[in-house]
Amino acid sequence: MRCALIDDFQGAAATAADWSALAGRVEVVSFAEHTDDEDELVARLAGFDIVVTLRERVPFPASLLDRLPRLRLLIASGMRNSVIDYAAAERNGVTVCGTASSSTPPVELTWALLLGLARGIVTEHTALREGGPWQQSVGADLHGRRLGLLGLGKIGSRVAAVGLAFGMDVAAWSPNLTEERCAQAGVRRAASKEELLADSDFVSVHLALGERSRGLIGSAELALMQPTAYLVNTSRAAIVDQDALLKALHTGAIAGAGIDVFDVEPLPPGHPVRTAPRLLATPHLGYVTRANYATYYGHAVEDIQAFLDGSPVRVLP
Template sequence: MTSARLGCVVLDDYQSAAKGAADWSQLEHAVDVEFEKRFIGEPEALIERLQNADIVVANRERTRFDAATLAALPKLKLLVTTGMGNAAIDMLAAKSRNIVVSGTGSDGAPTAELTWALILAMARSIVPEANGIRAGAWQSSLGFALSGRTLGLVGLGRVGSAVAKVGTAFGMRVAAWSPRLDDERAAAAGVERASSLEALFQSGDVISLHATLTPESRGLVDAKLLGLMKPSAYLVNTSRAGLIDEAALIAVLKRDGIAGVALDVFATEPTQADNPLFAFERVLATPHLGYVTDVTYAAFFSQALEDILAFLAGTPIRVLN
């Protein structure tokens, strides 16, 4: 597109993994690529860091690009997001400034795998037992057997369906609910369709959230639904933090209304050690690891590289705006 060399910044490369996940040498002829490991949360600092960037690769929704930020980056021509959707990017503002936004493919399997890691960790008290044995303790908890119990899924898309298969393999009764789920699609996934969201929360021994965050689903899991859960039941969220009313969750934890909750997503990320949810021993927290695997990163950044090469050739691909 131009004979001048371009600058590219790959943001939020927390594990310093992006450089090894793709053959960036393919850009040596035209683009200088820098990898930023830090999370830059302050808009002013982000704008300063990206002043000379013609291309930015944003890793999922870790960094927000609102209209004001985009307006302050006059050199920006291409914004690549890993995944084919990014709620942290103002797509209309980018389009109005002639900034191309391209995406990459993604795979739901890693998030389904983490969901089961969290369910099993809670059910068998893996973290306190592992820490306990190092401190000289031996068998301090009673496990929560999964076979014969009910797994309730809120959302039965790619990730929810994968989680359902494992639940069935464990001998669980699997039920699901979503606004548009019908009996035929539920049967195809090998699950029961719950008659209502309330019925799902009443019957579930483990409730796992796999819904898309929309204005309609924000705060979906509220005080009413949490109040319907069994005191012995567990809640898991590897989808989006906004699906749960956080104040209502804190209230139910305070009164021992549920056995535990596992969270991989938070309202503000990276979250801080003073997050009020961390005051409860029954909260198992992980730092948004759902998609963070070697295979996913290889797909993300190899396709981000493809997006950049296509843009340089004047034929952008996977355009989202």
């Protein structure tokens, strides 16, 4: 059998897990170049029985699955994936499996972005390295300021704990958030999304993408934020209207944004996000750490072994 590891950008898959466990049973081939063109994907994957994909980077709709008759096992990192057509997979005889995933890396990246924005790290670092002005920004304080969290789940609650450690006033809101849940996390429950946006110095998004959260932050919501406030999104791009955010950054309606997720990934050359002012952006690094990759690919090996032995594990959905 043959297994394709797609979007292995850093070539890290080979060393993140012990693939020798599959020696003699599976030939493993890594692809570093991304494509979401369906014809190119068919040409690339047609000769493989197994595909390992990272998170929701590449959609697997019915139109693609129907054109991969050899495919028998699709492994996606994490235990939730909204871009796989599970009905089509079942119809085509494709087993879909997942892996465990840690919530720690996106928490840490959230704070890297927030702190980078607050203290102008990139601007000051660039000036220092290139012989620019010595001190050109005045940092925003965290202690005593308000952190507003859209979502208080596994990731949001851990972001809240760090905010509290910094001495911030932390509030949270989501459609079904209860007073009890907020009390457990030690934060205040905002009466509404509008109140949270208007009153917060920093707003961080930690919601799952669904019909109620898609486009949750648009022009009207960004207009509620203070001109000195910052927005951070390490969750899902579609929760924040990208065009509205770009306009807010260009006009100075908000002080800045830290973004790790985008409507098109990878961002093509010339995309307006690449040159937007007041933006600190990373190329979807939220889950990209050594420990998380070890889990992803280590569990992928286990998934393949279990499938070959006739007892699939971590089957999705």
